[in-house]
Amino acid sequence: MVGMTRKKTFFWLCIFLLPNLLGFLTFIGAPIVSSLIISFTDWDLLGEMQFTGFENYIRLAQDPDFWVSFRNTIFFILGYIPLVLIFGLACALLLNKQMKFRAFFRATFFLPVITSWVAVSLVWKWLYNPEYGLINYALSIIGIDGPQWLSDPNTAMIGIILASAWKDIGFVMVLFLGGLQNISPSFYEAASIDGAGKARKLWNITIPLLAPTTFFVTIISLINSFQVFDQVMIMTGGGPGGSTEVMVQNIYNHAFRYFEMGYASAMSWVLFLVIFLFTWIQMKVQDRR
Amino acid sequence: MKKLWLLSLFFLIAVISLVGCSSEGESEGSGEEGGDGTTEITYYSFSAAPNYEDVLADIVTAFEEENPNIKVNTELAAYDDYFTKLQTRLAGGNAPDVFELNYENFVQYASKGTLADLSGFIEEDDNFDPSQLNQEAFKAYQYDGKQYGMVESFSNVLTFYNKDLFDEAGVDYPTADWTWEDELAAAEKITNEENNVWGTYAPATMNEYFKIAAQNGGQLFDENGEPTVDTEENLEAMNYMVEKVTESGVTPSPAEMSGQAPADLFMNGQLGIVHTGIWMFDAFKDASFEWDVALEAGNTQKAHHFFANGLAVSADTDKKEAAYKFARFMSASDQVAELRVENSWELPAVNNDEVLQPYLEQTPPENREAVFNALDTLVLPPVVENWSQINDVTNQEFEKALNGSKSTEDVIKTLQSEYENILN
Numbered sequence: 001m002v003g004m005t006r007k008k009t010f011f012w013l014c015i016f017l018l019p020n021l022l023g024f025l026t027f028i029g030a031p032i033v034s035s036l037i038i039s040f041t042d043w044d045l046l047g048e049m050q051f052t053g054f055e056n057y058i059r060l061a062q063d064p065d066f067w068v069s070f071r072n073t074i075f076f077i078l079g080y081i082p083l084v085l086i087f088g089l090a091c092a093l094l095l096n097k098q099m100k101f102r103a104f105f106r107a108t109f110f111l112p113v114i115t116s117w118v119a120v121s122l123v124w125k126w127l128y129n130p131e132y133g134l135i136n137y138a139l140s141i142i143g144i145d146g147p148q149w150l151s152d153p154n155t156a157m158i159g160i161i162l163a164s165a166w167k168d169i170g171f172v173m174v175l176f177l178g179g180l181q182n183i184s185p186s187f188y189e190a191a192s193i194d195g196a197g198k199a200r201k202l203w204n205i206t207i208p209l210l211a212p213t214t215f216f217v218t219i220i221s222l223i224n225s226f227q228v229f230d231q232v233m234i235m236t237g238g239g240p241g242g243s244t245e246v247m248v249q250n251i252y253n254h255a256f257r258y259f260e261m262g263y264a265s266a267m268s269w270v271l272f273l274v275i276f277l278f279t280w281i282q283m284k285v286q287d288r289r
Numbered sequence: 290m291k292k293l294w295l296l297s298l299f300f301l302i303a304v305i306s307l308v309g310c311s312s313e314g315e316s317e318g319s320g321e322e323g324g325d326g327t328t329e330i331t332y333y334s335f336s337a338a339p340n341y342e343d344v345l346a347d348i349v350t351a352f353e354e355e356n357p358n359i360k361v362n363t364e365l366a367a368y369d370d371y372f373t374k375l376q377t378r379l380a381g382g383n384a385p386d387v388f389e390l391n392y393e394n395f396v397q398y399a400s401k402g403t404l405a406d407l408s409g410f411i412e413e414d415d416n417f418d419p420s421q422l423n424q425e426a427f428k429a430y431q432y433d434g435k436q437y438g439m440v441e442s443f444s445n446v447l448t449f450y451n452k453d454l455f456d457e458a459g460v461d462y463p464t465a466d467w468t469w470e471d472e473l474a475a476a477e478k479i480t481n482e483e484n485n486v487w488g489t490y491a492p493a494t495m496n497e498y499f500k501i502a503a504q505n506g507g508q509l510f511d512e513n514g515e516p517t518v519d520t521e522e523n524l525e526a527m528n529y530m531v532e533k534v535t536e537s538g539v540t541p542s543p544a545e546m547s548g549q550a551p552a553d554l555f556m557n558g559q560l561g562i563v564h565t566g567i568w569m570f571d572a573f574k575d576a577s578f579e580w581d582v583a584l585e586a587g588n589t590q591k592a593h594h595f596f597a598n599g600l601a602v603s604a605d606t607d608k609k610e611a612a613y614k615f616a617r618f619m620s621a622s623d624q625v626a627e628l629r630v631e632n633s634w635e636l637p638a639v640n641n642d643e644v645l646q647p648y649l650e651q652t653p654p655e656n657r658e659a660v661f662n663a664l665d666t667l668v669l670p671p672v673v674e675n676w677s678q679i680n681d682v683t684n685q686e687f688e689k690a691l692n693g694s695k696s697t698e699d700v701i702k703t704l705q706s707e708y709e710n711i712l713n
Contacts, residue, residue, distance in 0.1 A: 045380035046401040131547040151544035153694060240543065241689040256373045258678040 039265035046259075056266035066267065068242060069250040072157060076246060077225045079161035080168075084221055085214070087165065088172025093206075095173065096180045106177075110170040117167070121234035124163040125150065128235075150236050153243035160231055160244055167231075168224075172217050179213030180206070215286050219279055226275050247271050328611045329360045333385035335371040336442070336598050337363070340571075341634045348625050352618045359611045379403055384603040387612040390438060392429050392597040396672045399432035405602040406435045410613040421621045425664070426638040430599045438599040439620035442635035445663045446500070446566050446594040448472075448586065449654075452579035454479050454486065454561045463562070463583035465662070469504070469529055472562065472586040476539035479561035488539035490551045491564035493530050493691055495683035496594075496670070502526040503592035503668040504585070509708075510671045516708035519701050522589075527697045529588070531690045542691060566596070567660055571633040574653060582654040584663055595667035598635070636660065675711050682707045 014021075039056055043049040060066050095106050112120060127134050128149035136146030147155045187205050196204070207214075229248040232238065238245035238253075251271070255264035337345040342365065349361045364385060366374055372394065378384050390398055398404055411417060419427050422440060430438030448463050455462055458478040463471075476488020491497050499509050507522030517523075533540040546554070555563040558578055564585065573580060585593055600616035602609055619625055623644055626637035630648045637644065649657045673679065686703055689695040695703075 044401075045376045046398070046403050125548065129547045130544050133547075148544045151542075151547075151692075153689075153692060239685065239688055240692060241694060242685045253678075253681065257681070258675060259376055 035265040035268060038261055039269050041262045043261045044259040045261060049262075052262065056263050057270075059263065060266055060270060065242075065245075066247075066250060069245045069247045072244060073226060073228065073246045075157055076161060076164075076228055077222065079158065080164055080225050080228075081218065081221050083161065083165035084168050084172045085217065087169045088217070089176050089210075089214075091169060091173040092176030092180055093202075096177060106173075109173055112167040113170040115167070117230035118234060120163065120167050121231045124159070124166075124231075125235050128159050151240060153240050156236050156240060156244045160228075160235055163235070164225075164228065164231055168221070172221070175213055175217050175220075176210065179210045183209045215282065219282055222278055222282075223275055226271060226278075327358045327360050328608050329362060330386040330606075330608050330611050330615060331362045331364060332600075332615060333364045333366070333371075333375065333388040335366055335368045335389055336635065338365040338367050341632065344628055344632045344634055348619070348628060351622075351624050351628075352615060355618070356611075356614060359614065361615055379603070379605075382605065384605055386606040386608050387600055387602050387616050389441075389598055390601050392595075392599070393670045393672065393676055395430060395438055395599065395601070396432060397674060397676070398601065399437040403604055404437040405604045405606070405609050405612075406437060407439065407602060407613055407616070408436045410610065410617075411436055414617065417617050417621055421640060423638045423640060425595075425667070426597050429597050429669070430601075438601040439616040440597050440599040440638045441619045441625075442629060443595060443597040443638055444567050444635045445596065445660065445667065446564055447582040447584065447659055447663060448562055449555065449565055449569070449573065449580060449582050450562045451555065451558060451560065452581060454558065454578075458561070462581070463586070465584045465659075467583065467586040469586050469588045473533070473537065473539065476533070476561060477537060480539045482538070485545075486559050487541045487545075487554075487561070489533065489562040489564075490540050490554065490560050491530070491533075492551070493534070493684075493687040495680045497564070498526065498530065498683060498687070499671055500585075500592050500594050500668055501530055504587045504590060505529075506589040508671075510673055514671070514673045514712070516705055516712065518708060519705035524697060524701050525588075527690070527701060531687070531697055534691050535693060543688070566594070568633075568635060570651075570654065576653075580653060581656050582659050583656060584659050587666075591666040592668040593663035593666050595664070595669055597638070673712060678711050679708060682711070 038049070040051060040053060041049045042052045042055070091109055095102060095109070099105075126132075128136075130136055130146065130148045130151060133146075133149070135149070139146040149159045150156045183206065187209070188201055191201050191205060227248050228246050229252070232244055232246050232249055233252075236244045238249050247267070248271070251264050251267045254260045254267065332349075334345065345363060345365075349363060352361060353359065371389075375385075375388060384403070411419065423443070426440040426443050430436060430440050448467075450463055452462065455475070458475075460475045460478050463475070472489060479488040480486065491501075502509055502523045505522045505526045507520055507526055509516065509518045509523065511517045534542050541554070551560065551563050552565060552569060552572060554560045555565075556573065556576055567582075584591065600619050602612040602616060606612055621639060623639065623641055626639045626641065626644045627647075629635060629637045630644060633651070636648065639645070651657065670676075683704060686695070686700045686707075690697050690700045
């Protein structure tokens with residue numbers, strides 16, 4: 001009888017999942033499988049698909065452009081993740097206090113998250129404009145000759161990192177706020193009785209108890225930032241001189257501008273494996289804790 | 290039991306997708322030949338977007354009046370997105386019946402067998418003779434001795450100059466026999482850094498480079514399409530382009546441009562000379578200063594860009610005849626040519642002087658004959674596979690040369706090896 005009910009449950013489960021599952025299989029599942037197949041072929045969309053074995057993957061390992069885009073992506077991540085974590089947590093701590101207009105401030109910080117990347121990128125592009133931009137104007141007031149930002153290969157990626165962090169801090173803040181509200185006030189009360197100060201409470205209670213949230217935020221940000229694309233495409237197009245070319249942009253170029261579908265698919269599978277690897281490592285680290 | 294459910298689920302999906310496909314096929318089939326015998330064709334275009342949609346609509350109306358049993362649906366895309374969509378549609382077996390191709394991309398599509406051979410239609414056609422068209426442009430759309438496209442229009446690039454700035458600096462206007470030295474000398478006098486005025490601007494890109502190289506007697510690819518970029522002539526050409534920014538400063542650097550388009554700088558009166566296409570005539574006509582065009586300066590010889598657009602018919606369509614008729618209409622009809630001239634929509638490729646006369650009479654610019662004189666020294670874009678990849682690499686290397694992070698000698702060596710890599 002128990003078996004029967006389980007089967008029945010499974011039946012209804014399938015029925016309820018069907019609409020979602022259909023969409024998933026058609027628009028995500030099938031493309032994922034076919035991209036794996038395409039990654040072993042040479043295909044320009046027009047001609048016949050030719051099976052070439054591991055040739056795309058071998059080419060990839062030797063392609064300096066791929067490694068440049070890989071390095072640029074890592075550089076982006078190393079700048080972006082600490083920024084969103086620190087400032088996201090700072091905002092969450094500030095806005096977790098009882099204060100006037102708290103909802104207003106929370107909404108304001110969250111606003112960039114729901115704004116489209118196209119609009120955000122265009123605005124930041126103007127802010128960074130070396131001649132007419134607000135940032136260099138502000139710097140000139142305090143006597144600093146501002147950099148060329150997006151026109152200079154040394155600062156272009158930094159510019160993209162700052163804009164990306166600005167946009168995503170609100171998202172991280174909301175996640176941390178959720179985490180903060182899950183910490184029972186009794187911990188703080190107990191700590192107060194023991195005479196702990198604010199810094200002590202933050203260090204010994206808040207941060208350790210936020211660990212699951214921090215872990216989640218880091219993984220999500222990591223996965224997202226490996227796929228950084230929109231802002232780069234609009235703000236610099238990978239320039240100047242390839243200094244901001246990131247992995248997804250490289251994939252996009254090979255797929256939809258050079259029409260090397262096989263090679264582009266191979267790159268996306270490598271990107272997938274990289275993301276998978278980082279996620280797996282973090283899971284392991286988390287488990288041990 | 291679990292597996293069974295999964296199986297039936299997949300079966301269900303298969304059935305649904307089959308039904309979806311077949312019903313789509315049916316509706317398409319019924320759309321082809323309407324009950325009243327009209328044929329519907331789809332025309333996909335980039336040159337009409339975004340400025341000439343109305344002109345294209347007028348052309349389609351004129352065509353449909355002449356061919357009451359053919360209906361033309363137009364689809365437009367901007368040039369940057371056009372080929373992505375076209376290639377995807379061709380791959381999906383859902384190609385437009387007739388579509389635009391520029392000369393640079395034509396060979397790639399013809400060589401992959403995606404285009405219909407139009408030679409037979411042209412032979413049988415009593416209303417069309419190839420001599421109606423500019424022969425150079427007409428033949429550009431041949432591949433392997435067969436006609437795979439109908440040229441519709443062409444354009445080239447000239448030296449546009451701001452007469453007011455030339456007068457202020459006390460410099461003579463450009464002449465037809467100007468050299469690089471003359472242009473540099475004039476540009477240096479016009480440049481005024483304090484007022485953000487620069488003498489001359491030409492993009493530092495692949496599209497410019499192959500022409501500048503030709504002006505110096507060089508070429509980036511030999512007759513067989515093998516890269517020959519690492520030569521003395523090509524290096525001189527590159528130095529000429531780069532040093533205008535890095536040495537003499539007569540051309541604004543990318544940072545000094547700060548995201549403004551060269552055409553906007555010219556319209557603001559901040560550029561003495563801008564090298565751009567004749568498609569800008571219309572945009573510049575409201576300039577607040579006097580301007581004109583001249584032939585491009587050369588070094589050891591003259592060389593001018595030549596860009597052509599044409600229409601090709603999909604190899605897969607079963608409405609080839611209707612599609613050919615529309616392609617021919619776009620290409621050779623005097624009516625279309627007149628509409629193009631009237632609206633400054635590039636230059637029709639027809640030989641009919643009567644039609645072209647009004648084009649020459651319009652001002653500005655006064656020196657419109659330069660458009661035709663430039664055709665005597667035209668240089669075609671190199672036709673090689675992976676053109677867009679070669680373009681990207683070149684432009685990226687030029688950026689490095691412009692910001693001084695790489696010497697031109699190193700850039701040209703990189704380009705030679707990158708081209709060889711990409712083409713093999």
